[in-house]
Amino acid sequence: GNSVTQMEGPVTLSEEAFLTINCTYTATGYPSLFWYVQYPGEGLQLLLKATKADDKGSNKGFEATYRKETTSFHLEKGSVQVSDSAVYFCALTLNTGGFKTIFGAGTRLFVKA
Amino acid sequence: DARVTQTPRHKVTEMGQEVTMRCQPILGHNTVFWYRQTMMQGLELLAYFRNRAPLDDSGMPKDRFSAEMPDATLATLKIQPSEPRDSAVYFCASGSRTGIITGELFFGEGSRLTVL
Numbered sequence: 001g002n003s004v005t006q007m008e009g010p011v012t013l014s015e016e017a018f019l020t021i022n023c024t025y026t027a028t029g030y031p032s033l034f035w036y037v038q039y040p041g042e043g044l045q046l047l048l049k050a051t052k053a054d055d056k057g058s059n060k061g062f063e064a065t066y067r068k069e070t071t072s073f074h075l076e077k078g079s080v081q082v083s084d085s086a087v088y089f090c091a092l093t094l095n096t097g098g099f100k101t102i103f104g105a106g107t108r109l110f111v112k113a
Numbered sequence: 114d115a116r117v118t119q120t121p122r123h124k125v126t127e128m129g130q131e132v133t134m135r136c137q138p139i140l141g142h143n144t145v146f147w148y149r150q151t152m153m154q155g156l157e158l159l160a161y162f163r164n165r166a167p168l169d170d171s172g173m174p175k176d177r178f179s180a181e182m183p184d185a186t187l188a189t190l191k192i193q194p195s196e197p198r199d200s201a202v203y204f205c206a207s208g209s210r211t212g213i214i215t216g217e218l219f220f221g222e223g224s225r226l227t228v229l
Contacts, residue, residue: 103156106155
């Protein structure tokens with residue numbers, strides 16, 4: 001079946017540290033891949049996306065590259081800030097018969113000052 | 114500023130009562146999703162609609178849950194009767210055809226349901 005697996009949290013980092021949150025997927029066909037972020041008390045919002053192999057999505061200093069050979073879409077940021085503390089969700093959408101979006105379990109990030 | 118609007122933001126009710134949650138998708142979006150978020154299960158897709166027609170509601174307990182889109186500006190999720198295990202945050206999300214081809218969803222702020 002189609003699924004998304006991401007690293008368990010919480011992840012705790014000091015400000016200005018390097019961030020990696022791993023995400024791998026299983027899908028039939030050619031999915032689009034996404035990272036969403038959820039701040040406390042809010043809904044999810046799109047952080048970045050990539051629609052085909054080798055595409056790199058980027059936004060607000062975050063990056064992720066669509067790796068078809070390893071079925072991965074790891075999220076990275078070179079220098080995190082306290083304001084990046086949130087829950088991050090990796091997701092895929094299959095562009096066949098309904099565009100269903102499947103989310104990973106989410107990874108909570110805490111950034112300490 | 115276009116956004117998905119959900120009501121109520123918070124609801125506390127007693128077991129056995131009917132609960133109705135409402136969602137106003139972004140104007141022009143033709144696809145609407147309902148998700149449930151809990152600590153144990155994460156984000157679960159309950160149902161989704163395109164052009165008001167239900168495409169998939171396989172994630173929804175059919176005996177007590179129902180989802181409808183009476184018109185293009187309103188989606189509803191109803192639980193009757195409610196049970197304590199239904200306590201969760203329910204999110205509505207919408208997307209446009211162009212966006213959904215790449216998969217971008219716009220989420221509301223959620224309805225937090227507590228069933229006592």
